[in-house]
Amino acid sequence: MIRQVGEAALLVETGALEVSHRLDRLLREERPAGVAEIVPGPETVLVVAPDADLAKLGTRLTALLDTARTPRSGVGGDDAGLVTVPVVYDGQDLDDVARLTGLSPGEVVARHCGSELVVGWLGFAPGFAYLTGLDPALHVPRLDTPRTFVPAGAVAIAGPHAAVYPAASPGGWRLLGHTTLPVWDTHADPPAVLRPGMRVRFEATS
């Protein structure tokens, strides 16, 4: 279903994150006339197009959504880039996460590094990527009281998600460690290292 959002945007219901990612990539490849923003979410893609004929765009989106429902393979398929994030596991909450999950700190690290994650979408702050596919054994609630300061590069988890704080900010996620990989640089193009659909692996380093 495609819903209209004001006079200048359409919200495509994809129903699934993988479909959102495929539609996002199809739209970025094709760039239909007048499209200014393409914003994938867990079950939707918002297409902002102030200079487009929305009826025409809607027809095109319906066709592209149909294509996006089928996984792609080979060149230009679902195999988007893999980013390896080196992590020093010295986070303030590592012991608490171990206690909450019944694992040892070493096992928490092994499970955090043990699976490939996928960038779901970005939000909360510029460059803040919600990483999906976290080992279910590591699903822990946010802090009851968020910290007023979390440094840039903090590697954290909350609920079903993992993240790297792109810049210093307040934050309620549980800190496992830190990375020296800058994930956000306003002088770079694109400024975010982690973008929707990309695969991510954490790697323990000292």
Added chain:
Amino acid sequence: MIEILSPGAYATVQDLGRPGYAHLGVPRSGAADRRSLTLANRLVGNPEGHAAIELTFGGARLRFPRPCWIAVTGAPCPLQVPRGHAGVGMCAPVWMPAGSELGVGVPAAGLRTYVAVRGGVDVEPVLSSRSTDSLSGLGPAPLRAGQRLAVGPVAGLGPITVDAAPPLSLPRQPVLRVLPGPREDWFAPAALGVLCGGPYEVTAESNRVGMRLSGPVLPRARTGELPSEGMVQGAIQVPPSGSPIIFLADHPPTGGYPVIAVVAAADLPLAAQLRPGDHLHFRH
């Protein structure tokens, strides 16, 4: 060069924002009242998207060490301009001799006033925009007393061709037209009628991110949380309290509360001029 003698309650540099980065978590930002910003730029012969100063509740004093043309638009404020300019005020090009000062009083109505200078405010752009984004912190910090802002080159700009433009007219009973959706099905069937029954009052917890309203509560048909989805300027988001929030320039690019309707683009400049205590109606 512009010297900020006093920035008033809250002043920032704004242009037309940084579109194209919402998928990376970057708000659009830019002037809250884009119509007044672009008018100010046109009056001094700038391209419409040049950066200018956005004042909140006026009350600023600026000094111009070098001679330049300026224009003040948006919420109408009493202006103190150099001698020889008696009768010249809002929405007109004003010549500021070297060392002259501009005093901007408090607007009787409206909220945001724009001061454009020929050549534009030249601060370091971030992601192709000079706008202060109050949500993410991108762009220059809000203006402080004693700060100096560079002015961009005037060579190559178009001529100044207009003596005065009509001042901003603010309706006594503002009405914002809305388009229903995208999530009107999350609300009781009567909710859209409740929204358009009003009136709503702008609360003090309003800023460039959003305008929080108090008034009739919008009843939900569904409980629970919506998976986070892309948001647009003008979206009327409804948190569990049932009190709507209108998203303005610095709104987060995604959100998890359902949007019952979206304010028509043509009425967003008016929304950005409403101040705490003002009453408004929505019309479908």
